[in-house]
Amino acid sequence: MSTRFTPVVAGSALPSDAAAPATPKSVVHRGGTPNPGAAALQQQFAGAVRSVSVVWGETTVVVEGGQLLEIVRWLHDDPSQQYDYLVDVTAVEFRDLELPLEVVWHLRSLPYRRFLRLKVQLAKNAPLEVPSVWSVYRAADWMERECFDMFGIRFTGHPDLRRILMWEQYREGYPLRKDFPLRGRFSRSEQLRQALASNPEARYSKEELTIAQAFEDLPEDMRRRLNAGEQTGE
């Protein structure tokens, strides 16, 4: 009596006779079929792919930091990949001092219904720098700012890399790093004094890139105040 419901997805890159998507019955913890994107990456960027692993059905590719932007751009642009959605940018620091700090990108291809996790390992004795993917995904803007705010990782090429969750005068460091004490570095009274000293209505300074670019377009009084040295929260 009932006919099977077949959803028609506009923009899908899957062939028309492909099986309808279904929730997998059982997913093994380690191992399993890797994302086809991983093999394509190994072919395309042979020297840049360090390892491929599959955990709970999700593919993780560890790549060289220097070539990250090329890899992400290729994954985004190539018609056989089409990773058009940047889900998350974050970082992981392990308690082990030997282990490097990892920066993680979660990519999703809506046309192919695929998920890919990219990782870059950063040694702790080297400057924490990775290329920004802002030029490919505008969504990376705030996520990279948050990652910079919490871990102190510099995303080179980001147009406006500054703190986003903590206030800009925050002087205690990067809260999600393992060497950061949970209560912060300063005493409670000093933290409170610094917080109360900030001006909640000031939201700009001439040093901010976006303001500096649009400086000529600002109203006269704001230009005068900025030139007189007025700063955010001071």
Added chain:
Amino acid sequence: MGLSPRPDAARSQVVGGGEPWVTTRLDFLVNWARANSLWPMPFGTACCAIEFMATAASRYDLARFGMERQSFSPRQADVLICAGRVPFKLAPVLRRIWQQMPQPKWCISMGACASSGGMFDNYAVVQGIDTIIPVDVYVPGCPPRPEGLMYGILLLQKKVMNERAADKSLRNEMEPDPRSQLYIPPSAIDEVSEPFGNSVHQTRSGL
């Protein structure tokens, strides 16, 4: 039928068979008016604000206590109800809102986080809003039930009823003076809090 005189405050008397008179203390009249028309300024930052909304909604009905109007402007508010945790980034905002409220004004710290920082003993959260603004009533709970908040409001009304209009010191606003005996320097506060350890090195249990 009719009004019966309140023995403690208002007294009606008939003088010479003419119009009835009511005499009362001015304090009582003013405080009665103030206590029963407290306009709350809800400063809700977290889950306590949900309980506050439940308190204000029809089942618990804050309007019964003269809080019909939620004042979302601090300039038309009498009592600041801080519901939820306050991060350091918000501390100057809360202070500014308190300063914008006209006298007379009171403050209720609702919930564990607003009163003491609660479980958020970390780098980002103010350890009790009484380090920023004066607090009249602390309502414990995580979050407090509406009955708890209403009990706090009734306590505040009781406090308002006992105020004296002639006492100017109640309405004085001043920055803490280092020469005052009540002033505790920050270093002393740090020293006093030291036995409780910090989150990295817990000495609280005495182990």
